[in-house]
Amino acid sequence: MKRIAIGVAGLGFAGALHARAVEQAARLDRGPGAPALQLAAAADPDPARRAAAARAFPAARLHADWQALVQDRDLDAVVIALPNDLHADAGAACLAAGKAVLIEKPLAPDAAGVRRLAHAAVRARRTASAGYVFRHSPALAWAIAQAQTGAFGELHHIALTHAEDYGAAGAPLGWRGDAARAGYGALGDLGAHAISIGIALCGPVASAAAIQSPHPETGLTDDRTSALLAFTSGAQGSLHASRTALGRKMRLAVEISADRASLVFDHERPNEIDVCMAGQPGFVKRLCGPDMPGYDRIICAAGHGLGFADLFTLQMEAWTRDIAAGAPGDLGFALQVEASLQAVRASARTGAWTLVQAMHEAAA
Numbered sequence: 001m002k003r004i005a006i007g008v009a010g011l012g013f014a015g016a017l018h019a020r021a022v023e024q025a026a027r028l029d030r031g032p033g034a035p036a037l038q039l040a041a042a043a044d045p046d047p048a049r050r051a052a053a054a055r056a057f058p059a060a061r062l063h064a065d066w067q068a069l070v071q072d073r074d075l076d077a078v079v080i081a082l083p084n085d086l087h088a089d090a091g092a093a094c095l096a097a098g099k100a101v102l103i104e105k106p107l108a109p110d111a112a113g114v115r116r117l118a119h120a121a122v123r124a125r126r127t128a129s130a131g132y133v134f135r136h137s138p139a140l141a142w143a144i145a146q147a148q149t150g151a152f153g154e155l156h157h158i159a160l161t162h163a164e165d166y167g168a169a170g171a172p173l174g175w176r177g178d179a180a181r182a183g184y185g186a187l188g189d190l191g192a193h194a195i196s197i198g199i200a201l202c203g204p205v206a207s208a209a210a211i212q213s214p215h216p217e218t219g220l221t222d223d224r225t226s227a228l229l230a231f232t233s234g235a236q237g238s239l240h241a242s243r244t245a246l247g248r249k250m251r252l253a254v255e256i257s258a259d260r261a262s263l264v265f266d267h268e269r270p271n272e273i274d275v276c277m278a279g280q281p282g283f284v285k286r287l288c289g290p291d292m293p294g295y296d297r298i299i300c301a302a303g304h305g306l307g308f309a310d311l312f313t314l315q316m317e318a319w320t321r322d323i324a325a326g327a328p329g330d331l332g333f334a335l336q337v338e339a340s341l342q343a344v345r346a347s348a349r350t351g352a353w354t355l356v357q358a359m360h361e362a363a364a
């Protein structure tokens, strides 16, 4: 494979980040024989967004609808950065056309859409991944890798928070305020990221008990979700997702306690993690550096700091590496997250503890 031609469906907040990430990842030294990466096409019905893309990415073919990317035979892979209700249609169509996909989270508003995507990925045998981008945060990737080696001992408690204020004080939510389009409110938009980190650290969620606060005007999507999580490992956890937390811009916060360590991370300070190993008197701040996964792909010197957009570059590098290797991608992991989201939402509706219904077999 000499070149991976990539299309981006949707040029909003996330799509613009992905489009730039293609160009950034293309300029990393990805080793001898790595295929060139090219942003070959993009699609968005908004003429202003297409005009901006024409200026930023003059070599890309620009279309008004994602369906044009499916028809584009030159494309090897498509990033789906569309409103949630379009993910399953677009993702399944791209897979059926033989293209690899990177699908933004949540994968779909409902379980049926998620299953459709999982089946399409199994049939197509193309790389299918999801946009759980915070697993590429060097501090979190380091914590996940350390946890997997057993360095922290058994993880027994995890507090997961993702709080922002983009929905505070009646701010317009666009498609995010429409239950049929979004499926979830703060839970799918923000809580999905927090749960992805919880699962990466503690393994699958077994059951959840949740409460949600609906949007005051539409009453449809949740502005806030709180949940207790029981992990299959025996670890217990809490989840708080809010889009009305005044002053919070990107508080993806994780606090872990384990047999031999405690850790505290907050993405509002993404380049540090506080660690207390057993025997130490208290927490020690570790600045991110080349000893943490992914960091030195962007900067070689410790403590200089990566940003949110860099995580999209690292995600793009990982996804295209999987495409070049013919690897399946991380959709199986994403299915665990989606199954947990559905259990949390179902629990908030019924008021009962709810078992997570495994969706893994859909992709097996």
Ligand SMILES: NC(=O)c1ccc[n+]([C@@H]2O[C@H](COP(=O)([O-])OP(=O)(O)OC[C@H]3O[C@@H](n4cnc5c(N)ncnc54)[C@H](O)[C@@H]3O)[C@@H](O)[C@H]2O)c1
Pocket: 009, 010, 011, 012, 013, 014, 015, 043, 044, 045, 046, 049, 064, 065, 066, 067, 081, 082, 083, 084, 086, 104, 105, 106, 131, 132, 133, 174, 188, 189
């Ligand atoms: N991973 C992350 O950190 C992250 C961050 C933001 C958003 N997201 C996810 O990305 C997705 C998009 O969110 P967003 O914030 O970018 O929304 P957005 O509204 O900013 O962008 C969506 C874009 O899709 C376009 N679009 C609508 N219909 C289309 C069609 N038929 N064909 C092509 N384009 C079409 C819209 O015009 C818009 O420009 C959501 O699933 C969201 O959850 C992920």
